[in-house]
Amino acid sequence: xxxxxxxxxxxxxxxxxxxxxxxxxxxxxxxxxxxxxxxxxxxxxxxxxxxxxxxxxxxxxxxxxxxxxxxxxxxxxxxxxxxxxxxxxxxxxxxxxxxxxxxxxxxxxxxxxxxxxxxxxxxxxxxxxxxxxxxxxxxxxxxxxxxxxxxxxxxxxxxxxxxxxxxxxxxxxxxxxxxxxxxxxxxxxxxxxxxxxxxx
Amino acid sequence: xxxxxxxxxxxxxxxxxxxxxxxxxxxxxxxxxxxxxxxxxxxxxxxxxxxxxxxxxxxxxxxxxxxxxxxxxxxxxxxxxxxxxxxxxxxxxxxxxxxxxxxxxxxxxxxxxxxxxxxxxxxxxxxxxxxxxxxxxxxxxxxxxxxxxxxxxxxxxxxxxxxxxxxxxxxxxxxxxxxxxxxxxxxxxxxxxxxxxxxx
Numbered sequence: 001x002x003x004x005x006x007x008x009x010x011x012x013x014x015x016x017x018x019x020x021x022x023x024x025x026x027x028x029x030x031x032x033x034x035x036x037x038x039x040x041x042x043x044x045x046x047x048x049x050x051x052x053x054x055x056x057x058x059x060x061x062x063x064x065x066x067x068x069x070x071x072x073x074x075x076x077x078x079x080x081x082x083x084x085x086x087x088x089x090x091x092x093x094x095x096x097x098x099x100x101x102x103x104x105x106x107x108x109x110x111x112x113x114x115x116x117x118x119x120x121x122x123x124x125x126x127x128x129x130x131x132x133x134x135x136x137x138x139x140x141x142x143x144x145x146x147x148x149x150x151x152x153x154x155x156x157x158x159x160x161x162x163x164x165x166x167x168x169x170x171x172x173x174x175x176x177x178x179x180x181x182x183x184x185x186x187x188x189x190x191x192x193x194x195x196x197x198x199x200x
Numbered sequence: 201x202x203x204x205x206x207x208x209x210x211x212x213x214x215x216x217x218x219x220x221x222x223x224x225x226x227x228x229x230x231x232x233x234x235x236x237x238x239x240x241x242x243x244x245x246x247x248x249x250x251x252x253x254x255x256x257x258x259x260x261x262x263x264x265x266x267x268x269x270x271x272x273x274x275x276x277x278x279x280x281x282x283x284x285x286x287x288x289x290x291x292x293x294x295x296x297x298x299x300x301x302x303x304x305x306x307x308x309x310x311x312x313x314x315x316x317x318x319x320x321x322x323x324x325x326x327x328x329x330x331x332x333x334x335x336x337x338x339x340x341x342x343x344x345x346x347x348x349x350x351x352x353x354x355x356x357x358x359x360x361x362x363x364x365x366x367x368x369x370x371x372x373x374x375x376x377x378x379x380x381x382x383x384x385x386x387x388x389x390x391x392x393x394x395x396x397x398x399x400x
Contacts (some may be wrong), residue, residue, distance in 0.1 A: 001294060001313060001328060081306040082298070094201060098282070106281040108308040110343070113201060128201060128344035139339040143310070144328035 002199035003140040004080060005133070005159055007151030008109065009092035010034070011169050012073040013100050016092065017046065020063045028051065034172050037154040038092055043125045056120035057095060064096055069103055077189040078106055084148070084199050087140075091155055093125070110136050115188070133159040136137040146200040165198040167191070203340040204400035205333070205359055208309065210234070211369050212273040213300050216292065217246065220263045223240040224251065233353040234372050239291055243257040244326045256320035257295060268371035269303055277304055284348070284399050286341075289333040291355055293325070310336050315320055334357040346400040350391070365389070370396060378393030 009015045009032075021029035028049055036042040050056075080086055088109040092095065095114050101107060112132065115124040129135055133151075137159045140147050149156070149163035152171040157179065160166035166177065168184040169191055176184060185191040208231075209215045221229035228249055236242040250256075280286055288309040290297065295314050300308060309390065312332065315324040329335055333351075337359045340347050348357070349363035352371040358364035359376065368384040369391050376384060385391040 001311070078306075082302075085308050087308060087311065102282075105277075105305065106284050107306075108287060109203070109346075110285065112243045132343070143332070143335045143339050145310075177279045 001145055002084040003145045003147050004084045005089045005137055005140070005147060005149040006077075006085045006086060006157075007133075007153065007156045007169075008088050008092060008097070008100070008111075009135065010152040011056060011070075011150065012077060012088070012104060012122055013069050014067055016060075016064060016067065016096055019067055020060055023063050024053070024055065024059075026128070032112070033091065033153040033155045034175065037153055040127075047124070050122055053152055057114065057116050057122055060096065060122075061099075064099055067100065069100070072188045074104055076192055077107060080192060080195060081105075081107065083196055086196065087136070088154045089136050089149075089159060091132065131158065134162055148195055148199050167194060201345055201348050202284040203345045204284045204395060204399065205289045205337055205340070205349040206277075206286060207333075207353065207356045207369075208292060208297070208300070208305055208311075210352040211320060211372060212288070212304060213269050214267055216241070216260075216264060216267065216296055220260055223263045223306045224253070224255070224259075233291065237354040240327075241354055245299050247322055247324070250322055250391065252365070257314065257316050257322055260296065260322075263301075264299055267300065268385065269300070272388045274304055276392055277307060280392060280395060281305075281307065283396055285345075287336070289336050289349075289359060291332065298391050302367045315376065316400075328393065334362055337362045348395055360363055367394060 015032050017029050017032055018153050031045060033039060071140040088107055090109060090111040092111050094111055095115045097109055097111055101109055112128050113126045114122055115126050117123050137147050137149055149159045149166040150169050152169055171184055171188055171190055185194060215232050217229050217232055233239060286307055288307055290309060290311040292311050293314045294311055297309055297311055301309055305365050312328050313326045314322050315326050333355060337347050337349055349359045349362040349366040350369050352369055368382050370386055371384055385394060
């Protein structure tokens with residue numbers, strides 16, 4: 001039996017922070033895990049900007065409410081869930097993920113959570129553990145699963161390399177250049193075929 | 201964040217083997233994990249009966265195709281999936297589970313598989329690992345999750361006791377008598393309330 005571990009943003013839904021940057025006009029918030037390998041550093045940078053601009057959790061949630069899954073993502077995921085157990089591994093936060101999971105038919109997601117003050121200010125991130133994606137793939141392997149992992153960012157590389165099989169999906173140039181041995185797909189139909197051929 | 205680990209048969213769907221026993225009239229097949237604590241022994245007993253009666257995998261799958269989730273199970277699960285990550289932990293086999301998962305909206309399930317010969321005879325079971333339910337709960341805890349587990353049978357007791365919180369659902373008398381300290385629920389609404397009160 002196989003567990004397929006999928007990244008969320010960029011693979012199934014748009015990048016939440018880029019959508020929020022576009023809505024607020026804050027170009028600085030366009031920096032993502034595709035640019036910055038250190039997630040905690042990236043989140044501290046984002047939280048500082050939110051505080052400076054007096055933006056609260058509800059402001060981000062309002063943007064998320066208007067985000068739709070990427071075109072074809074729901075159909076891809078629906079079909080994949082019939083062939084394997086799928087767990088979305090994301091560094092996002094449960095406070096952000098819920099409306100997106102609803103639109104995707106409530107797939108299982110392992111992510112993090114936020115520390116929010118009484119007035120709705122995001123104060124800090126509460127990581128479930130460090131290297132959460134990698135540790136989850138290791139845990140699936142430890143209980144007898146064959147694993148396949150896919151994503152598009154720096155924070156996906158360790159899980160992809162730890163899994164029994166894996167690939168990139170719509171990754172940017174810098175990730176591709178640094179990982180020429182990994183297969184990459186741009187279309188859901190080809191991505192799905194490759195996964196199906198490489199699971200047990 | 202919480203992972204809720206749920207048993208399948210007796211909790212969300214009827215006991216597959218009891219349904220099959222009723223369809224075939226083979227009373228011997230009514231023995232389940234609620235009666236026999238040793239799962240491998242139970243499966244060897246079942247496989248011997250199938251071979252003696254010349255019953256194949258497709259005969260069992262035909263019965264499963266007619267099984268519906270327990271009344272209220274889908275609604276219970278739909279609501280629970282909005283509050284926590286749910287993983288069904290079952291000792292059943294992927295060859296049996298798929299049509300049931302489809303009816304339940306494709307929740308994530310960790311189970312086992314079968315070894316089937318070319319003529320469709322079930323030859324053996326392929327356990328993902330020994331103590332699969334217990335090991336999965338341990339794995340969720342090891343990656344930073346708070347865990348809640350529930351079931352109705354002998355093979356659920358270790359995961360329930362290893363989880364941070366847990367309870368029984370519609371368990372038979374013998375399980376209750378031997379585990380007087382565990383809470384038990386008979387109705388989905390009360391079961392759901394108890395889970396929601398005991399997750400993080």
